[in-house]
Amino acid sequence: MTTSATTPRPGDQLASTACGTRVVVIRAPADAHPQLACGGEPMVPAASVPVVKDPGSGTTIGKRYVDATGTLELLCTASGAGELxxxxxxxxxKTAKPLPASD
Incomplete structure (x- = not known):
């Protein structure tokens, strides 16, 4: 998933090899090959990594994470100590969009 030859696709489930962080790809650029990592180690398909309980404070379950350009979005499904x-x-x-004012 994270090699330069493949591109993460929406729905892909990835896991960290450095901590217990697990994510689902929500949105990904079709024309780029981003290198995803957590805790300094590449993210791999979640099916290849056993589930690890890691109550770290690097990632937060239920939060959406975006890259600097906003083209890649991940949903954290398991918290861990590493940083995405x-x-x-x-x-x-990702921050919530403000609601329109109702005057």
């Missing part, structure tokens, strides 16, 4: 990165840059928690 895309192409070496930290991913941030």
């Amino acid at each position: 990165t895309c192409d070496g840059a930290p991913m941030t928690i």
Whole structure:
């Protein structure tokens, strides 16, 4: 999933090999090959990694993480101590869109 030859696709489930973080790809660019990592180690298909309980504070379950350009979005399904990165840059928690004012 994270090699330069493959592209994450929406619905892919990925896991960290450094901590208990697990994510689902919500949105991904079709024309790019982002390098996803957590805790400094590449993310791999979740089916290849056993489930690990890791109550770390790096990622938060239920939060959506986006890259700097906003083209890659991940949903955290299991928390872990590692920090999510895309192409070496930290991913941030997606903020909610403000509701329109009703005057």
